[in-house]
Amino acid sequence: MSQTINDRPLLLHSQGRHAADIPDDEIWDSLASHGAILFRGFGLDADGFYDVASRFSRGFLVSPFGDRKPASDRNELQTVTVGQAGLSLHFEYGNSPLRPDLLWFYCRKAASEGTGGETLLADGAAIFEKLRPETQEALKARRVMYRNFVPPDAFEAILSKNETVGSLVGPDVVGALSRTQDFRVTETSGSRVVFEFVAPSVRPIGDAGRMRVCQNMFTDAYKKPTDDEADGSFSTLVTWEDGSEIPHEVLDDLKQVARSLTRGIRWQTGDFVLIDNNRMLHGRNQTSDPTRDIVMLSSFSSRFRLDTAPVGATREGS
Structure with a gap:
């Protein structure tokens, strides 16, 4: 049966559940439908966020560039691009033949109300x-x-x-x-x-x-x-x-169509989001709050195999 496609990211409240209680298939199905999932109210710290991302990942890609900084003693966990400037819509590592399938962002501290800093999303299918x-x-x-x-x-x-x-x-x-x-x-x-x-x-x-x-x-x-x-x-x-x-x-x-379809995540401290990096472009609004603190992970999905996998392995979707 065809997967229903929805261009709005799914807002998933904990409703008393722990992140570990959510079946993997529920997450994968929601991601396939919506392209992005915003998790709210789960009470995770950065280590708990890393553990959730690890459930769905075969490996993490760490940026060697100076515009990101280590975010913990876990080398894979990095800050987003440093600074307060806005960032235009893009796919992470989109110019690379080894683009990570999944992006994960975790809000350690949300920007103050009215100071910007929203993470932007636009659905490539809707575009x-x-x-x-x-x-x-x-x-x-x-x-x-x-x-x-x-x-x-x-x-x-x-x-x-x-x-x-x-x-x-x-x-x-x-x-x-x-x-x-x-x-x-x-x-x-x-x-x-x-x-x-x-x-x-x-x-x-x-x-x-x-x-x-x-x-x-x-x-x-x-x-x-x-x-x-x-x-x-x-x-x-x-x-x-x-x-x-x-x-x-x-x-x-x-550009015009993408702009018309762009949605913003107004972060709350403790939120985290999972993004399909093969479908959803992301960016950032400028912020005047220098204390805004978002960290990230880029990962290769545990469900899909890379196109460059050894002979006999096939990519099943994205």
Whole structure:
């Protein structure tokens, strides 16, 4: 039977239950339907939040970048991007061939009332349905290419020598990606690694017959590189597969529709949220409260296998 799709995140109150009492299937089914679940009233601390996330995860991806800080003695638990600025809608690690399936956010301290800081969500399935027909056809017909420029140590940390990734796909991460995905390293030097990754602009969602926008095509989070300017920096160029620019009318349609469908989480201290990172874009409103404190985990789902898994393993959905 087809899964019912709802573009509103589910607000799940504890109603006297402990998080451990909620059956796993209830969580998975709710996530498949809503794309995101906000848990409220469960009284968890950060360690309890980590334990819940571990139930549904095969491994955590830790960001090596300086815009996040360790949040506890558990290395996987990190702050969200530091600072009070807003962040545009995006998929976490959307420019990587090893995108984590699940995102988890936990509110250690909510921003004061009226100071902003809401986490933003927009459903890629709902976005696709509201796009102009010509935009839909362009996205279905053409794939997206990310051309990434990163320092060598960052490339090793997030891909080639990442222990979690290696445990999931095998010790030769670059080889596994090259065999199973449209991925290639085009340059390696002492100052940078350049790698390209090509992926569909949209994908089906479950067995419901609907499509979802699933790429970081319209985020303003990426520095746009040229070869000279990208030395030693983190930069990403997003184009169609053949290297041509994505037309402004496609990008403008995506931005306007996404903006019209964006919903905000008004955090309460102790809340936590689970997000399908293959379907739901997320972002952040600016806040004037410097004490707002949200921590996060990025994880590979225990229910679905990676596309880069060993031969014989298949991905069943997302």
